[in-house]
Structure formats: structure tokens, C-alpha cells
Amino acid sequence: MSRRRSCSVSSSTRKKETHTRLRSKSGRFKVGDPAHIRAMLRPLRLLLSGLKTQPSRCCSSFVSRMRYVNRLKEDDEACAAALKDGSIFLFHRLSPLLRRPDARTFSPAAFTCSDVQLVLQRLGSDGSQLKEAVLIGCSEQNQAQFCLDVGELDQAAVEEASQGTFIDLRKAFFLLPAAEAPLVSKGQALLHWHQTSRFCGASGQPTQRNRAGSQRFCSSSSTVYYPKMSAVAVALVSDGSRCLLGRQPSFPRGLYSALAGFCDMGETLEEALCREVAEEVGLEIQSISYSSSQHWPFPHSSFMLGCHALVSPAHTQLSVDNSELEDARWFTMDEITRALQVKAPPRRGDPPIIWLPPKHALANRLIREWVEQQQQSEGGE
Numbered sequence: 001m002s003r004r005r006s007c008s009v010s011s012s013t014r015k016k017e018t019h020t021r022l023r024s025k026s027g028r029f030k031v032g033d034p035a036h037i038r039a040m041l042r043p044l045r046l047l048l049s050g051l052k053t054q055p056s057r058c059c060s061s062f063v064s065r066m067r068y069v070n071r072l073k074e075d076d077e078a079c080a081a082a083l084k085d086g087s088i089f090l091f092h093r094l095s096p097l098l099r100r101p102d103a104r105t106f107s108p109a110a111f112t113c114s115d116v117q118l119v120l121q122r123l124g125s126d127g128s129q130l131k132e133a134v135l136i137g138c139s140e141q142n143q144a145q146f147c148l149d150v151g152e153l154d155q156a157a158v159e160e161a162s163q164g165t166f167i168d169l170r171k172a173f174f175l176l177p178a179a180e181a182p183l184v185s186k187g188q189a190l191l192h193w194h195q196t197s198r199f200c201g202a203s204g205q206p207t208q209r210n211r212a213g214s215q216r217f218c219s220s221s222s223t224v225y226y227p228k229m230s231a232v233a234v235a236l237v238s239d240g241s242r243c244l245l246g247r248q249p250s251f252p253r254g255l256y257s258a259l260a261g262f263c264d265m266g267e268t269l270e271e272a273l274c275r276e277v278a279e280e281v282g283l284e285i286q287s288i289s290y291s292s293s294q295h296w297p298f299p300h301s302s303f304m305l306g307c308h309a310l311v312s313p314a315h316t317q318l319s320v321d322n323s324e325l326e327d328a329r330w331f332t333m334d335e336i337t338r339a340l341q342v343k344a345p346p347r348r349g350d351p352p353i354i355w356l357p358p359k360h361a362l363a364n365r366l367i368r369e370w371v372e373q374q375q376q377s378e379g380g381e
């Protein structure tokens with residue numbers, strides 16, 4: 001009887017009893033008792049857990065932020081703690097939630113963990129969804145940034161509760177200031193990757209994610225999956241005084257952009273550029289020089305690598321492959337300067353004009369760099 005009763009005591013009650021027994025009459029732990037050792041170690045444990053959940057201050061703020069994010073990817077416990085103090089960007093079926101601080105500006109809405117919990121609870125969710133949050137990075141203010149897709153909740157109800165609007169990424173990306181668009185596009189790309197990587201390609205079994213969402217694992221085949229991007233080569237081709245732009249039939253009316261194409265397996269960037277330009281416009285390029293890169297979320301996470309290239313002035317005759325491009329043309333400096341001044345795409349019924357990719361796009365940067373190079377070489381003559 002008594003044995004059965006003692007078995008029914010919960011482990012926490014047992015711990016409490018042991019705890020009480022170990023205290024001396026003065027209320028202190030006896031030196032050498034396990035509880036005494038635990039009590040002595042407590043400040044150290046607190047210090048270590050503080051170090052785990054905050055960027056270290058020993059290095060430059062950039063270095064400590066990068067190391068912090070890396071630690072959160074590897075340490076589930078630290079990541080869970082960072083979520084509590086972090087900011088969360090909400091998405092609904094991959095559309096980001098934006099707010100309008102004023103009539104002209106859009107910005108991604110950042111919430112605290114408790115704000116999101118309140119919104120979820122108000123809409124009848126138990127808050128366990130927060131575990132689905134995916135780490136995006138760390139702000140300059142040392143705050144971990146996460147994204148969360150609340151696609152299973154009613155869109156209008158979340159918008160009302162959170163005082164924002166879910167906007168399709170294709171629109172949102174260009175409404176946001178160039179500095180904020182990459183954060184949203186990275187969040188969307190990560191969420192999309194998780195939504196489409198739920199099963200292992202080798203075993204067909206479900207995959208499990210780590211807390212940060214930086215990888216997925218299949219315990220059946222022991223495969224680790226990481227978020228992936230397709231490499232795309234972009235070239236602004238010049239003949240020395242003009243630059244070459246093309247348009248696909250799917251582009252909005254009047255939009256011309258730099259030539260681009262997905263890299264094939266095993267290709268170098270240079271090989272991909274030469275092949276794409278040959279395929280699309282029938283020219284051979286040379287003097288390839290790298291400019292810069294960007295993550296491009298459309299249609300699904302590409303890693304854009306932007307370059308400048310030259311064709312020999314004797315070989316500028318285009319042979320456009322119309323199965324890929326609707327048109328490709330050489331543009332003079334004057335034409336490009338005029339096109340760069342177009343601030344918004346033409347509306348229906350407006351006279352036809354040539355316009356160029358917006359500032360957020362790498363192609364825009366390549367075109368502006370080309371203009372600068374032309375101006376410099378003209379100035380130097």
C-alpha cells in the first residue's frame with residue numbers, strides 16, 4: 001500500500017521534497033550536495049544561455065551578427081529563445097503582410113512574438129504555429145528576424161487583427177524600398193522551399209526541419225536538404241557604343257531587359273553567358289567582366305550573376321531566336337538615357353514607350369553601370 005502511494009508521487013513533488021531535505025536549518029544548501037553545486041552553477045548557466053541568445057560583443061557588430069545567425073541555425077534551443085525576442089514577418093500563402101506608414105511608403109510589418117501569439121489566439125489558433133517560423137537573419141539592431149506563413153487562417157481576419165495587407169510578392173517586391181525588398185523576398189523563398197520540400201526525394205518519407213528552418217532532414221535515408229537556388233547568368237552586352245536588350249513575350253508592353261539564362265549543370269558562369277547569348281541572339285561575346293549578384297525570387301529563387309560583355313564591332317548582326325525572345329535590339333546611349341527617365345510603366349492607352357527593369361533588378365544596375373562607363377569614356381576622349 002505504502003509502496004504504491006510513494007510510486008504515485010509525481011517527479012516534480014519528489015524533486016521538491018529532496019530540495020527541502022537538503023536545506024540545513026539556516027536555509028542554506030549543504031556544501032557538496034548536488035543542489036548546492038547546481039545553485040553555485042546557476043549564474044554561470046544564466047550567463048551561458050545569455051551568450052547563446054544574443055550576438056556576442058567581442059567582434060565588429062557585423063561579424064558578431066553573422067556568427068549569431070550561424071549559431072541560431074545550429075542550436076535549436078538558442079533559436080527558440082531568439083524567436084521570443086525576435087521580430088516576425090507574416091505571410092499568407094506566400095504573400096507578405098505590408099503596412100503603409102504614410103500614403104507613399106510601404107514597409108514589411110514586423111511583429112514581436114507575443115504580438116503574433118495574440119493575433120493567433122484571437123483567431124482561435126493555439127499558438128503552436130509559431131514553431132513553424134523560419135529564421136531569415138538578424139537586424140542591425142541585433143534582433144533575430146523570422147518569417148511565418150499563416151495561410152491556414154482567414155486572410156481578411158489576420159489583416160484586420162494585424163492592421164496590414166497581404167500583397168502578392170510580385171507587387172510587394174516593387175512597392176517596397178530597395179533596402180527592404182530583399183528581406184521579404186528571402187523570407188518568401190524560404191517559406192516556399194519548406195512548403196515544397198516536405199518529402200525526401202530518395203525515400204519518399206516526410207522530412208523534418210531544424211528550429212531555424214535552415215535545413216530539412218530525412219531520418220529514413222539520412223539525407224540533409226538545404227534551401228536551394230538556381231543560378232542565372234545575366235549579361236549586359238555592348239558593342240562599344242550601344243547596348244543590347246531583349247524582351248520575352250511575357251514581359252509587360254515596352255519593357256526591355258538584359259539577356260539572361262539559367263546555368264546548365266556543370267557550366268561556368270562564362271560558359272553559361274556565352275551559350276545564352278549565342279542561343280538567344282546568335283552572337284559571340286568576349287571580355288566578360290563580373291559586376292554583382294542578387295537573389296531573385298521570381299519564379300522560384302534564382303541566384304542572379306550579373307556581368308558586362310563585349311561583341312566585336314564587326315559582328316553585331318542579330319539573329320534572334322523567336323522561340324525565346326519576342327525582340328532584341330541595339331540601343332544607343334540617348335535611347336537608354338531616355339528610357340531610364342521613365343518612372344512608371346505605361347498605362348493602358350498611353351503611347352508606346354521603351355522602359356527598363358526597376359531599380360530592384362540587377363539588370364537595372366548593369367544598365368546604369370554601362371551608362372557610367374560610356375560617360376567616363378566620352379569624358380576621357
Ligand SMILES: NC(=O)C1=CN([C@@H]2O[C@H](COP(=O)(O)OP(=O)(O)OC[C@H]3O[C@@H](n4cnc5c(N)ncnc54)[C@H](O)[C@@H]3O)[C@@H](O)[C@H]2O)C=CC1
Binds near residue numbers: 262357361363
Ligand atoms: N533580376 C534581373 O535583373 C533579371 C532577372 N531575370 C530572371 O532570370 C530568370 C531566367 O531568365 P530567362 O531568360 O527566363 O531564362 P532562360 O533564357 O534560360 O529561359 C527560361 C527557360 O529555361 C528553362 N530552364 C532551364 N533551367 C531552368 C531552371 N533551373 N529553372 C527554370 N527554368 C529553367 C525553362 O524551359 C525555361 O522556360 C527569369 O526568372 C527572369 O525573371 C532575367 C533578367 C534580369
Ligand SMILES: [Mg+2]
Binds near residue numbers: 259260261280324
Ligand atoms: Mg533568356
